[in-house]
Amino acid sequence: MERRKRSPFSDQINALIVPPKFKMPTWKVYTGREDPVSHVNNFEIQTDLQGVRDDVRCRIFPTTLSNFSQQWFFKLEPGTITSWDTMVRFFYSQLFAARIPSTELNDLVDIKQGPDEPLKDYVQKFVQAATRSKTVNDDGKVMTIMDGIQVKGPLGNDLRRKTICSTREFLDRTNKFIKLEEAIRRADQVNHASTSIAIPAKNNGSPN
The missing domain is CATH 1.10.1200 (Non-ribosomal Peptide Synthetase Peptidyl Carrier Protein; Chain A)
Incomplete structure (x- = not known):
């Protein structure tokens, strides 16, 4: 119960249930060096194939990130994530810099x-x-x-x-x-x- 109070998810998102037969996507986790847009697109395609759509995706998405890339998520205020669109928006805003190649x-x-x-x-x-x-x-x-x-x-x-x-x-x-x-x-x-x-x-x- 205490963990849910600290969760960045809203109560509505926390109440959503991931289908029991859902299989985790098998591609490489996002580390912060990849293109965040491609990562989201691939995630949506693979979850859609298993019938998981809309806000239920929020419950799964953090597990596709490396421990380092999850830091922004756990720093969010409790209840911040209220929908899949909100999750994607925060993900992009925190990690979009990964699309910009480093200057050598x-x-x-x-x-x-x-x-x-x-x-x-x-x-x-x-x-x-x-x-x-x-x-x-x-x-x-x-x-x-x-x-x-x-x-x-x-x-x-x-x-x-x-x-x-x-x-x-x-x-x-x-x-x-x-x-x-x-x-x-x-x-x-x-x-x-x-x-x-x-x-x-x-x-x-x-x-x-």
Whole structure:
């Protein structure tokens, strides 16, 4: 009784009975590295073949997950899962990152700042890719982001003057240059707009 009170399932789901003749699907359990959508689709197909549909699937689904992949489920508040749709939604929200391939060192090496690309855009592009990496350590990230940046002018001199030991330090050091670059760009836009104002042409025609 106490276990049911702590269950993420609602009372209605806990009351559902799995058919006695139901045989557990035999494919590999979900570990967090596979595609969660494919896992759900395969589960629905195999349970449908045995006549198990809709919310009864909730009672079976956690057993198709590895111990590690079940952690999100047991952390849910009691009574959270009220239907099969709810179960699938929570499963996707917790584990959908498994569909995104991890960024490797070679992927980061390929990220370069374009000739006319703003520093801010390059840094954001690199950081977004780096956060998906599960194998590249911080030293590797610093090395590759430094290699891909167009280190010219005062930024290049500043980066060369002192060794950068972490991506956090790199971001702190480049932040002031990003602000300077944006200020210069805004000033250029204002100057361009002011010089683009059309000057009324003189009327050389004879008066009427």
